[in-house]
Amino acid sequence: MDIAEVAKASGLPASTLRFYEEKGLIQSNGRFGLRRLFSANVIERLALISLGRSAGFSLDEIGEMFTPEGPDINRTLLLAKADELDSKIKALTSMRDGLRHSAACNAPNHFECPKFLRLLRVAGKNRFRQANIKLKRKVRTYLP
Template identity: 65%
Template sequence: MAELDITEVALRSGAPASTLRYYEDKGLIASTGRRGLKRVFDASVLERLALIALGRAAGFSLDEIALMFAPDGRPRIDRGVLAAKADELDATIAKLTAVRDGLRHAAACPAPSHLECPTFRRILSAAASGAERKAPAKELTRRVNRPGGHKPESPGAD
């Protein structure tokens, strides 16, 4: 297979050379030698870097990602770990969706003051009780959107 120096790997992968050196120090990737003063990698490192980038985007730590590779360098990914991370991402998405919906409501609320808005008061109450940390996001959304609130009329009305 073709060999690429660290500059070529950085250009093709989008990862700075300093990151590549750090990944090598952590054992995530391995150079095959040197060409002058530059580290040289097998071209297959690009696929491995793509897997690392995907893991980072999903929220895995570098230590968790390191465990996803067998000693021979091949991926060894536990599907249960992936399913658990997907569930974690679903919970985060639900929480952020509830927060976003609250912010949108506050931005478009027709009440003269946010403190006069029943929906905003419920958001405050949920936040004060720690609901955003303790209760699932669906519960926070349910509390904020329960009957008795009002629909915002237009953005920027308040």
Template identity: 50%
Template sequence: MLLDIGEVAQRSGLAASALRFYERKGLISAVGRNGLRRAYEPETLSRLALIACARSAGFTLTEIAALLHAKPSDETLRERVAQKADELDGRIAQLTRMRDSLRHAASCAHDPLVDCPAFRDLVRGDPASTTPPTT
């Protein structure tokens, strides 16, 4: 069963104009029309979820288009994807340090908080501070 552009917009949380833009960029494609409205395969929702995930991970639309149209033989793209995965590992480590620091800060009594040695160690990613005492 095909979904019209309004249904895809509603289910994906994207404006119809964004869907038309993605279509012009070659990220998605309509398979026909339902009257005057574009119609899409239900799998388009999965593709849009992948696009949203990639965008939130810092991929450009050009990079996403390349990924969506990649062939197993594309070694250059494979190298770029591996590089992006490494970049994400760095961001994940940074965000994990920040999360752990904030969790410590939520119960820390040190004044001022940012001078707390455990807080500072967590921000730096000091492995000795994986389970810091509340100070």
């Protein structure tokens, strides 16, 4: 397949495909003149990348999942990611419930609605930041 076909099939712009190739997330298997040639299985790989992105993983993290550094390290990493997703799913679910409730609720302000506040507090229990932000943030110096 040439890059335009991959773009069409995956829904990603060609520039993104070149960028992903440069990052090592996908491979082209040869050239026709200058032009990259891709094999069909790149589509599945791109689907997985999109899925991972939408789940909040960084491209680097997705890359790690593809290239197991050792058999056990990889397994452990995958399970850790799965657990991370679990708490993300919980947060999303309470966010969703909160939004639905807010839409139905006739309190003047969501912050005055006890149901909303309860959802907020429940959700706050498994609080976390986005993975890629968490990783790069240094130890804070604002606390004693």
